[in-house]
Amino acid sequence: MPEFGPIGVKICGLTEAVGFDACVEHGADWIGFVFFERSPRFVTPQQAAGLTTRGLGRASTVGLFVHPSDEDIARVLEHAALDVLQIYASEERAHQVAQVFGLPVWLSFPVAGPQDLPVSCPVQRVLIEPRPPKDATRPGGNAQKLDWSMLSGWKPVFPWMLAGGLKVDNVAEAVRITGAPAVDVSSGVESAPGVKDPALIASFVRNARQAGRA
Numbered sequence: 001m002p003e004f005g006p007i008g009v010k011i012c013g014l015t016e017a018v019g020f021d022a023c024v025e026h027g028a029d030w031i032g033f034v035f036f037e038r039s040p041r042f043v044t045p046q047q048a049a050g051l052t053t054r055g056l057g058r059a060s061t062v063g064l065f066v067h068p069s070d071e072d073i074a075r076v077l078e079h080a081a082l083d084v085l086q087i088y089a090s091e092e093r094a095h096q097v098a099q100v101f102g103l104p105v106w107l108s109f110p111v112a113g114p115q116d117l118p119v120s121c122p123v124q125r126v127l128i129e130p131r132p133p134k135d136a137t138r139p140g141g142n143a144q145k146l147d148w149s150m151l152s153g154w155k156p157v158f159p160w161m162l163a164g165g166l167k168v169d170n171v172a173e174a175v176r177i178t179g180a181p182a183v184d185v186s187s188g189v190e191s192a193p194g195v196k197d198p199a200l201i202a203s204f205v206r207n208a209r210q211a212g213r214a
């Protein structure tokens with residue numbers, strides 16, 4: 001919880017060296033790569049591998065997959081060393097992926113109301129995100145914000161992360177209201193879809209960390 005330590009920060013959807021280097025320089029905890037072709041942030045396994053060989057600092061790598069087969073994940077792991085698999089799938093499938101690959105798995109929970117909040121963690125961490133609109137072309141990365149007040153009475157004892165519509169100027173408030181121990185951002189640190197802005201990355205990490213010390 002924030003009062004006991006710094007907030008964990010994940011910057012997701014890196015496609016270019018300039019954004020990647022900013023994540024490392026400013027001390028992001030996790031750097032995410034999107035292996036979902038319909039995303040403007042899509043990277044090939046080879047592109048992700050090329051970025052990580054620039055050096056990771058203290059950051060870990062997270063590979064994001066939407067309803068992946070084992071083959072989809074294996075194809076990426078042949079090239080890119082990933083520390084965490086973030087997946088959009090059922091709880092049962094997430095559990096299976098963890099067994100098959102022996103890596104920590106983070107599972108997205110799309111939330112429309114308090115009834116959608118998980119009561120336990122089926123894998124290593126859950127991502128709490130807004131449920132995307134029916135016509136969305138992807139399940140996340142839509143700059144869509146959750147009603148944070150919905151989380152104010154939710155006190156999970158398992159690892160979780162808040163995502164969706166976070167930005168430099170709202171991340172501190174989001175942490176204050178929700179008590180999130182970690183935050184995840186993509187659109188909020190971009191100058192255009194898929195193009196990360198180093199200055200926004202720097203400010204986002206700083207503001208999230210300061211919220212964690214409050």
Ligand SMILES: O=C(O)c1ccccc1N[C@@H]1O[C@H](COP(=O)(O)O)[C@@H](O)[C@H]1O
Nearest residue numbers: 012039140141142143164165185186187
């Ligand atoms: O970023 C994407 O394109 C994406 C595609 C498919 C599934 C999830 C995706 N992004 C995840 O959503 C969060 C929040 O995004 P945003 O900050 O609201 O743009 C992002 O960090 C990813 O984990």
